[in-house]
Amino acid sequence: MGQLDEAAASCRTPDDRRQLAVRILDTPLTKLLGELNVVLDESSITDAHFYGAVIKSRAGRVSLLMPPRRSEPERDTVARSLLSHFFDAGLDDLPAPFVTIKGGKGVARVQLTDVGLPEGRDADEQRTGGPDKEAPTERG
Numbered sequence: 001m002g003q004l005d006e007a008a009a010s011c012r013t014p015d016d017r018r019q020l021a022v023r024i025l026d027t028p029l030t031k032l033l034g035e036l037n038v039v040l041d042e043s044s045i046t047d048a049h050f051y052g053a054v055i056k057s058r059a060g061r062v063s064l065l066m067p068p069r070r071s072e073p074e075r076d077t078v079a080r081s082l083l084s085h086f087f088d089a090g091l092d093d094l095p096a097p098f099v100t101i102k103g104g105k106g107v108a109r110v111q112l113t114d115v116g117l118p119e120g121r122d123a124d125e126q127r128t129g130g131p132d133k134e135a136p137t138e139r140g
Helices: 003-009 014-026 029-035 072-086 123-128
Strands: 038-042 050-056 062-066 098-103 107-112
Touching: 014 029, 014 072, 029 038, 029 072, 050 072, 062 072, 072 098, 072 107
Parallel strands: 038 062
Antiparallel strands: 050 062, 050 107, 098 107
């Protein structure tokens, strides 16, 4: 297990989360992915509104899926945001027009807010990350 992978697994106190957040923001991305045992994969998703996703396979492999057409600053920013969510480091979501959609079992993705979510009772929970969080409001 990598240093940050172990730290993330035991991220129990606010101080632990703060230290992990600082490392996610300050560590060069290639090094960070290695320390967290995260594999960077090119996504085949061609939707222009899709910016990236992080998933954990049944076998335990954590993959960061990024579309190839994004600039390096976009990829870096989205990757760090997704890793913060996945490892519960407590960093804020990206600002509008982006939305982070969290699913069950270790899945999160970032996309533009004008993309519709699947209909159903879980749509609000997916949009906000849980039943106790407030849904973002649309701007007029």
